[in-house]
Amino acid sequence: MKGFFKSSIGKKVLMSVSGLFLILFLLFHLCMNLVVVFSASAYNEVCAFLGSNWYAVAGTMVLAAGFLVHIVYAFILTAQNRKARGTDRYDNQNLPAGVEFASKNMLVLGVIVCCGLLVHFGQFWAKMMYAELAGTEGQFAPTDGAAWINWYFHDSPLAVAFVIVYLVWFAALWLHLNHGFWSAFHTVGLSNNVWIPRLKCIAKWFSTIICAGFAFVVIFAACGGINTKSDCCNKEKCGAKTECHQEAPCNPQTCPNAEQGK
Amino acid sequence: MAQLDSKIPEGDLKDKWTNYKEHQHLVNPANKRKIDIIVVGTGLAGASAAASLAEMGFKVKAFCYQDSPRRAHSIAAQGGINAAKNYPNDGDSVYRLFYDTIKGGDYRAREANVYRLAEVSNLIIDQCVAQGVPFAREYGGLLANRSFGGALVSRTFYARGQTGQQLLLGAYSALSRQIGLGNVEMHSRTEMMDLVMVDGRCRGIVTRDLLTGEIKSHFAHCVILATGGYGNVFFLSTNAMGSNGSAAMKAYRKGAYFANPCMVQIHPTCIPQHGNYQSKLTLMSESLRNDGRIWVPKKKEDAEKLQKGLITANDIPDEDRDFYLERRYPAFGNLVPRDVASRAAKERCDAGFGVNNTGLAVFLDFKYAIQRLGKDVIEQRYGNLFQMYQKITNDNPYETPMMIYPAIHYTMGGLWVDYELSTSIPGLFAAGEANFSDHGANRLGASALMQGLADGYFVLPYTVQEYLADQFNVPRMNPAEHEEFKKAEQDVKDWIDKLMNVKGKESVDSIHKRLGHIMWENVGMGRTKESLETAIKEIKELREEFWKNVFIPGSKDGLNVELEKANRVADFLELGELIARDALHREESCGGHFRLEHQTEEGEAKRDDEHFMYVGAWEYKGYNQDPELHKEDLNYQYIKVQQRNYKAGK
Amino acid sequence: MAEGHKSLNLTLRVWRQANRQAKGEFKVYNVKDISTEASFLEMMDILNEQLINEQVPEGPVAFDHDCREGICGMCSLFINGRAHGPDDDITTCQLHMRKFNDGDTITIEPWRSGGFPIIKDLMVDRTAYDKIMQAGGFVSVSTGGVPDANAIPISKVIADEAMDAAACIGCGACAATCKNGSAMLFVSAKVSQLALLPQGKVEAAKRAKAMVKKMDELGFGNCTNTGACELECPKSVSISHIARLNREFLKANIKD
Structure with missing residues (x-):
């Protein structure tokens, strides 16, 4: 393997593998998000599960490493490619139909995705996982993910703007995935004349499902679909600051939070 | 007139080459490193020779005028390569390949050389497969064959319609390997301008760097010219734009004999000329004649309507079509040798049956093959050729027949060489199309690739050693200090100055086109005493004009394409005359050389074996001086000389 | 030929560059009466013949070409923004003028890629x-x-x-x-x-x-x-x- 990661194909393999890893992460993330559509409390349970635990932290570190590799190599490869292109540019270049828009603009799309990610981090990760780790308190409890979602996309005065930003973000992600998905397989050599069209087709379906899923959750929230005061305990009744995840109807006698709330 | 010694080894025909190899002198491995060999040209013959010699341990310097050795015009050969493998079990053998080649060449080739060619043909296929050449295969995984003109067996191996490309890339790969290993020093975009002679032996060449204009000389213990043919004398040919006869002409002026220059092959299936701005003619592979049927209308009025564009080919019913090759040559039909097919097309067109607007085309029709085999099979076999045809003419050959006409394609003539491929200058060898050796008066299809690779892979690596066996003692000469090298360089510089200083008005191409016109009209498919005498006179005049009125823009330093062309055309202007002279002296018709005075009542070539069964080799005697003819008599001991007959099966 | 040939008058924007280091620029030339049956490189030949006759200081246009039947790989050219011009599956030498219309302006550039430095005009080092x-x-x-x-x-x-x-x-x-x-x-x-x-x-x-x-x-x-x-x-x-x-x-x- 000596010198493998220095070779152009080696670097591309890093992009490919880290990309595939991120794709897998997106799939998990979507599954988690979709839970909120069915049950806010169930979603919050997931949030709690992925809160300040060693495995969640470890997972986050690995994920961050994946992102870092993907981003750093994206810039290294782009810089090299610009150099390889040479200093002179064509006066005009009409690429033939058939070259995907996304494939020519992966870096730009990637940067948009990253920007969206920063917004997303500020809105959720900082308020949830980080808050829990750091022990800071916010508007809602760090494990009350459903409440945060509801706030940003429904209750907040900037909700409409947030929804638009997120939809743009997903559109960029769709394009990025559309090329990235089959390209990743191509780069590690898992493709041939028969599989290129198949992979491209799978890529379309996959990225559409992922992005439409995310968008659906946002729009669902924007429409007020998330009932944060749902089947669990009633805050007015027991005065708890956080939800206790007890089965309805609420029983203040058994509610663990009722005590602290008093 | 002296007799030439072709150094044919003793023994039975079958044993000559084996005997030669068993008794020849060799160079020991340690001494090979001390020996430099120059190879000019990197086509099939050049690349394969350079690679093979370098593999053996010689230090090789290779030269080509293109930007890469992979561009040599061997790459354009389409149809295939012959070998006597007899894989299809249809009766082929080394002897039959030898026999067909001699007969196809109209009994003007040297028996021993041709037999050796047939003998090594099988090794070539083995070698190419080992190099990773993707020859066509049957579903069983074994190699496929197809048939070609002039043969009754299927012995042609092919890689779609790009056999030349694949074989050349195989040789280029082998050459690249040796360049990478440091055994070959490659000089691309470099043109050979002259030979360097030291004490009567060829000891190197002078070159011009086409990018910088630098004139430089290079030493070698021997020089191999694999510089291709001279078809571009005719301006329009199927050759590449840069193909030229200059290396051969420089050698000729230094004393190498030029053999059979009049033996020029006119290929029957080329896309007809479309305008006077045309730069080259495009060949449609001979393999098309396997499934295409050639015809013109039976009725003259139909032909006239076609010429005026009033009707199309498909408007003429089958019974009004004259499949003239099948009519005249029932045994071989559309697969008669090239010279026969070309003349038959010319005969029909001259008689007024031509089918395009100039009246200089015949149909090559795939309707019948598509009916018989289906469009898919035809597409599989010839898809890329059909596509090429459509791109050029805008006609779809699946629907309307192709239009074809003969064009200059290959030159059987070339530098005279003996059995060892050595020219009459010691230390100067010639290989591939640049020599005259194996095709006589006409080359059969798929034999050029065979000959080029035979020379390069399997003949020169032996025969060159015979020459070099006592040369390792000759120390490398330093061109910068050696008088002869300095003088040769100066001569080249003077020649270039002479060209640059003409400062006339006419462009090189314009003069070249005029030369081509003289050649095609007078030294083309039907030659007469008068036409040849006219040609000699007109070429002389044109040559004088060239040296008074050619205009070369720019300077001699740096890239100057016009100067490159001028150098080549200056040589063509002498070569053209030599061709005409040779054609004039050869009072017979044979193969590609057709004298209208010498034909049978049926219009076939009429040889005169009694007076002309020899190789005519010309010796240069100075500018505007008549060259001297030397003869090498051809003795056929193993083959019965007869009139070529493609009419009957027996 | 399928349809009778027409002739075209064209404006050519050709990249001229004296050598690798020199600064290049587009020069505009006009060519007249180009047959639609001619190949693109034959049109370039006609242009060069014209430039030689006019004795323009920059001389004829240098471009690589050899076999002119689409197999040697020597011809290049970026024509109207596309490698080997506006047709698919062919090389520049196989491109024919019937792909263009009368009055067109055609932009002709060399390959531009870091790996292929320009030698002169449209000629690059491969x-x-x-x-x-x-x-x-x-x-x-x-x-x-x-x-x-x-x-x-x-x-x-x-x-x-x-x-x-x-x-x-x-x-x-x-x-x-x-x-x-x-x-x-x-x-x-x-x-x-x-x-x-x-x-x-x-x-x-x-x-x-x-x-x-x-x-x-x-x-x-x-x-x-x-x-x-x-x-x-x-x-x-x-x-x-x-x-x-x-x-x-x-x-x-x-x-x-």
Whole structure:
């Protein structure tokens, strides 16, 4: 393997593998998000599960490493490619139909995705996982993910703007995935004349499902679909600051939070 | 007139080459490193020779005028390569390949050389497969064959319609390997301008760097010219734009004999000329004649309507079509040798049956093959050729027949060489199309690739050693200090100055086109005493004009394409005359050389074996001086000389 | 001919550059009465004849060409924004003027890619491709002593696919078109051809590594699978060969 990661194909393999890893992460993330559509409390349970635990932290570190590799190599490869292109540019270049828009603009799309990610981090990760780790308190409890979602996309005065930003973000992600998905397989050599069209087709379906899923959750929230005061305990009744995840109807006698709330 | 010694080894025909190899002198491995060999040209013959010699341990310097050795015009050969493998079990053998080649060449080739060619043909296929050449295969995984003109067996191996490309890339790969290993020093975009002679032996060449204009000389213990043919004398040919006869002409002026220059092959299936701005003619592979049927209308009025564009080919019913090759040559039909097919097309067109607007085309029709085999099979076999045809003419050959006409394609003539491929200058060898050796008066299809690779892979690596066996003692000469090298360089510089200083008005191409016109009209498919005498006179005049009125823009330093062309055309202007002279002296018709005075009542070539069964080799005697003819008599001991007959099966 | 020929009057914007270091610029020339039956390079010949007769200071336009039948790979040119001009599956020398209309302005540029420095005008230096071939684009067999050609049967499907890759003419349109200046299609065509065939398989790993190493050294870019190369390749070499190169390269590296 000596010198493998220095070779152009080696670097591309890093992009490919880290990309595939991120794709897998997106799939998990979507599954988690979709839970909120069915049950806010169930979603919050997931949030709690992925809160300040060693495995969640470890997972986050690995994920961050994946992102870092993907981003750093994206810039290294782009810089090299610009150099390889040479200093002179064509006066005009009409690429033939058939070259995907996304494939020519992966870096730009990637940067948009990253920007969206920063917004997303500020809105959720900082308020949830980080808050829990750091022990800071916010508007809602760090494990009350459903409440945060509801706030940003429904209750907040900037909700409409947030929804638009997120939809743009997903559109960029769709394009990025559309090329990235089959390209990743191509780069590690898992493709041939028969599989290129198949992979491209799978890529379309996959990225559409992922992005439409995310968008659906946002729009669902924007429409007020998330009932944060749902089947669990009633805050007015027991005065708890956080939800206790007890089965309805609420029983203040058994509610663990009722005590602290008093 | 002296007799030439072709150094044919003793023994039975079958044993000559084996005997030669068993008794020849060799160079020991340690001494090979001390020996430099120059190879000019990197086509099939050049690349394969350079690679093979370098593999053996010689230090090789290779030269080509293109930007890469992979561009040599061997790459354009389409149809295939012959070998006597007899894989299809249809009766082929080394002897039959030898026999067909001699007969196809109209009994003007040297028996021993041709037999050796047939003998090594099988090794070539083995070698190419080992190099990773993707020859066509049957579903069983074994190699496929197809048939070609002039043969009754299927012995042609092919890689779609790009056999030349694949074989050349195989040789280029082998050459690249040796360049990478440091055994070959490659000089691309470099043109050979002259030979360097030291004490009567060829000891190197002078070159011009086409990018910088630098004139430089290079030493070698021997020089191999694999510089291709001279078809571009005719301006329009199927050759590449840069193909030229200059290396051969420089050698000729230094004393190498030029053999059979009049033996020029006119290929029957080329896309007809479309305008006077045309730069080259495009060949449609001979393999098309396997499934295409050639015809013109039976009725003259139909032909006239076609010429005026009033009707199309498909408007003429089958019974009004004259499949003239099948009519005249029932045994071989559309697969008669090239010279026969070309003349038959010319005969029909001259008689007024031509089918395009100039009246200089015949149909090559795939309707019948598509009916018989289906469009898919035809597409599989010839898809890329059909596509090429459509791109050029805008006609779809699946629907309307192709239009074809003969064009200059290959030159059987070339530098005279003996059995060892050595020219009459010691230390100067010639290989591939640049020599005259194996095709006589006409080359059969798929034999050029065979000959080029035979020379390069399997003949020169032996025969060159015979020459070099006592040369390792000759120390490398330093061109910068050696008088002869300095003088040769100066001569080249003077020649270039002479060209640059003409400062006339006419462009090189314009003069070249005029030369081509003289050649095609007078030294083309039907030659007469008068036409040849006219040609000699007109070429002389044109040559004088060239040296008074050619205009070369720019300077001699740096890239100057016009100067490159001028150098080549200056040589063509002498070569053209030599061709005409040779054609004039050869009072017979044979193969590609057709004298209208010498034909049978049926219009076939009429040889005169009694007076002309020899190789005519010309010796240069100075500018505007008549060259001297030397003869090498051809003795056929193993083959019965007869009139070529493609009419009957027996 | 299918439809009678017409003649065209054209405006040409041609890139002129004296040498590698010089600053280049577009020059505008007019050509008249160009037949639609003429090839593009014949039109260039006519232009050059005109420039020679007019004795313009910059001289005739330098451009590479040789066989003029689409196989030697010497012709190049970026015509109206496309490698080998506005037609598919052909080289510049096979492009015919019937693809243009009377009064058109045609922009003609050299290949522009870091790997192919300009020599003069429209002529570029493609020796980098030769160097990649020298690094490993071969089967290491010397002349003689090889087995019979039919000793190893090869499936027709495999042989055909190898031939698809081997059709590459080394013209450089792939790297010239690629936004990354990548030579992967060229390299993969050779690696794939030889990896498919049993004769080449023996040293497939060594070859893949050596050729990629040389490609990187020469400063070609990294493939990002845009697929522009295969669309502009005059011989339609497929990017599936790039996948095979990736596979071969990975395999080779995992093994050691």
